[in-house]
Amino acid sequence: MKTRSPAYFAWRRFAANKGALVAGAVLLVLILMAVFAPLITKTGYEAQDFLVQSYAFPSTEFWFGVDDLGRDFFSRIVYGARVSLTIGFTAAAFSVLIGIPLGALAGYYEGWVDWAVMRLIELFSVVPPLLAAMLLGALTNGGFFTIVLIAALFGWVQVCLLVRGQVKAFKEKEFVRAAQALGASPAYIIRRHLIPNAISPIIVGFVLAIPLAMMLEASLSFLGIGVPPPVPSWGQMINTGMNFMYFYWHLAVFPTAALAITVLATTLFGDGLRDALDPSLKGR
Amino acid sequence: MRLLDVVNLTVSFVQHEGVVQAVRGMTLHLDAGESLGIVGESGSGKSVTCMAALRLLREPPAKIAADRLDLGGVDVLAARGRDLAALRGRVAAMIFQDPMTAFDPSFTIGHQIVETIQAHRATAKAQARAEAEALLRRVEIKNAGGVLDAYPHQLSGGMLQRAMIAMALSCQPQVLFADEPTTALDVTIQAQILQLIKELQAEMGMGLIMVTHDLGVVAETVDRVLVMYGGRAMEQGPVQKIFDAPLHPYTQALLASIPGRVAGRQRLVEIAGASPNPANPPKGCPFHPRCAVAEARCGVEAPAFQTVTAGRDAACWRLQ
């Protein structure tokens, strides 16, 4: 019999989920597009090279048409993926960085540490993220890092709760008691047993924080307090596109579709990961 | 009268990792008023057999096939929704292993017994409640009125198991399936519950199927024993004969390895090896990798489960 790690079974389950597999492929294509944007676009996102053809509809020359300022719209959409994905991944990374230690501490020590962390989470649960984000965004005049920060500020809660729940469940397990009986320190137990066993919720929390951050960015940009122009943000483009909706549908439809596809693919990928990883610890 | 008649029952579960054959060609029967013990370890297919007899497995992932699967004269495999519901509880009732999770936490014990009575018989609520209270008293619950109005979380495991027995008996079933009814309970409570089930069976003239991993429970309660291993029947016969002179090497080894038979600290007779993995069972007889007297053909083809002497069946090449 071949040795099979828990990860192997998770992969088997994931691979059986066709929707998640397709979503993962789409996400991969989007990431590649974002990374190699200069190679697949004809101009930069700022270049107003086609002022004469402003508002041009999609054609073989301009796949997604030309926008109101004479910029190739396909280039803008592709560069928009860069902005969206960068914000999504950075914010998710920060969420995990905040969420893991807080969740692990709250789950392991319970008592007042847990109480304090839970009250902190309650704070974030009574303030709607979007409103707070709008307020913060307005107060700080938006910008890339502000948005990442805001997204992480509200994204860590989910990661923290997931890690806390997992740590709480595993800390009662007998292998943790056995390690304690061996004289292992709490830091050792958290690092070596509890966090590795919480890796599934951490991965899932990370992936599911990405679409939330992307939506937050798009929403803020849509309202004009997100990433400032000329940085190409899909939310911003949708906002602009709305003004020309009656005459130039492409300016609204393409960024809308790009945002929807990206968010949907990431969410489905994350859902698939969750379904695959959740039972993996039971092994069978 | 034949209450349960199962011929060549196969139950498999379709899973990601492949098809798991939980029960492979089981044949068993139960007559009115008779008690049968099904003994086997975890994964032997003993519980699945009972669940399949009442069609309580979720299909899919479960797949049930049999040449015959009759309960109280009704073809269970052909029965649909309403017919099944009429069968369950009325013809055959079941007691489960973990009484703590067997009751709906949102309703009182009384409510759950009353609804069982009303599901099968047109009975006024007050009448059903009175019957429920009498049943609780019959299962030796002193404070029957109080338990009637209690929620499951307010009662101890032993008390809940008594209440579950009362609920199972509420429609005077002809067959009672008891699936490891004492495993989750403490030793002294176990003995009380076993004695109670035995008494009630005799009193009501029910058929009883006692599913257990514990040979002691079998020795205490039933007339006839069926030993299962790796999804197959190994041996079947009257309880006293099985204990005195087991036929199948598995039964022999199992009886020999029971701890505490004699005084003094000592090494026990052990069965080498591990129980078969249901996802990947050994070819041939499931016991052959651990069997002390296995022959070449044991690993090739499974022996048929056939009569050895009157009233005793076994599946072993050495006995054919």
Next chain:
Amino acid sequence: MIVYILKRLASIALTFTVVSVIVFLMMHAVPGGPFDGNDMPVSDEVKAKLNASLGLDRPLYVQYFKYMWGVLHFDFGVPFQSPGETVLELLGRAWPPSLILGGAGVLIGAPLGILLGMAAALRRNTWVDYLASAFATLGLTIPVFVTSMLLILVFAVWLDWLPASGWGKPYSWVLPIVAYATIPLATYARYTRSAMLDVLNKPFVTVLRAKGLSERRIIFQHVLRNAALPMVTVFLPMFIGTATGSIFVEAMFRVPGLGAYFVSSINLRDYALEMALILMITMMFCVSYLISDILYALLNPRIRTGGRRG
């Protein structure tokens, strides 16, 4: 039971206070008051006077307590963008469209969502489930302004059946309400499905089947009752939570509701209105959590009836 409620009350009051302090501090810590905007040149002297008249020159904690004291008397101050009335009056003017939009959206979306979730759970792994789940995922992941945009494109621009914006005749309400209803619909569908599946996998459901209860009774009495327990705890907070979405719907369809004022108050640095809106929503959240906790305690026999008997 009483202790439980008091505990929750204390915890939520604490949370509310902390949120109000943070929001208050944040808005005062950031440089730039309402008179710093470029579009409104004001001399320093006038500015100082104005600040004094509004109490902006006092220490922060004094301002805070003064403000909160006013809030307790429903005095949220005067909105900068409409100085002729109080914040309360402005809100009074703005809430009816928001209430109609939110109320109708939830009244349509939530029941449909719950039904959809139930159907998906009961027909697990069939096309019903896949369709419902796909719909719920779409509804949750696609930002509501995108949905709104699609609705406008299809029904207003291309088909020209309904107006694209405004809040006049009731038929102009249709598109915004439909756009908004997708949020509660998706949220409740997803939650209902998972709550139902949780219960359906409990061992007691097998016992109910073994007793010979009809599938209908098992689902409608036992499974629903148990699934309702976690659902009541999220129903109200989810309702308030989805309200955030109405900001975008109002912006998209140019509905003169609370959301529209929130956006303008942020752009105009209208402290008074901003503070009032945030406090109101936070308060609504707090109250909704409290009500949910009480409902949970009432419905859960474990909390309602306490310890062991018999």
Next chain:
Amino acid sequence: MTAPALELRGISKVYPLRVPGGWLPRFSDHHAVRDVSLVLPRNRILGLVGESGSGKTTTGMMALRLVEPSAGRILVDGVDITAMDHAGLKPYRRRMQVVFQDSYSALDPMMTLAQIVAEPLHIHGLGSKPEQTEQALGWLARVGLDRSYGNRYPHELSGGQRQRVAIARALILRPSVLVADEPTSALDVSVKAQIINLLQDLQAEMGLSILFISHDLSVVRSLTDEVAVMFNGRIVEQAPTEAIFTDARHAYTRSLLDAVPVQNPRERRHRTFLTRAQLEAATPRLAQADLARPALSQAAPQLVAVGPDHWLEAVVT
């Protein structure tokens, strides 16, 4: 005379217990374990039996200082470890190890068997990494698992095999005391005997002292030298194993023995059961003259000697 491997002197554990009902929360003390004294001599197996809630597991966990006692003292090899801090305790942890009931949750699912068995060496910094792995593989072989199992994961094993791994992990540090908390009760009948034999063999080879916590009297009879019976957090009777099985004095011990299922259908009998209240009221009353050794005081229930090494909780009149 050398000190016993493990000694518990009057240990107790009190948990606050919420009193149901009422407007304000009230708490009463729940005595999980009260004033338990036990001596585990070297090279012996002591059985600690009782029902769930009797306090037997809590006692075992207190001996390992996995649960802090509310009162009393714990001595390992004659050294009082009751008040030691984490660092001070660490060397004594090496001398005491534990095996749990549920072998599934006793092994970290994310680690290979070699990592699991080598972990004690890692925690105590003994040897280099290859040495640790080598020793772990050796121990896998010693508990009856092929060395090739080293890079497998726990979910690939059966319950009996997992329990072997747990035993290897517990013994790799060569402790003098092993606390075994129901190590066989979750196992299949056909592998239970294997694990009991393994414990027997290792105990003899290593001169281990084992505190064997169990509710299964049949296993206790085959494995232990001496038995202590716990009821309501107290030891009510303690005696050499055979004396417990043939000459039980306490009503509770007798009711436990009577509840054991028969070994052969021929021995079936009708049983009468005492209620919990009856058992609680059944503390024997003995005169000083009945005792093997004079009791220290009178009236209060105490453990008194009623035979050679046979102790019984009784009221002396």
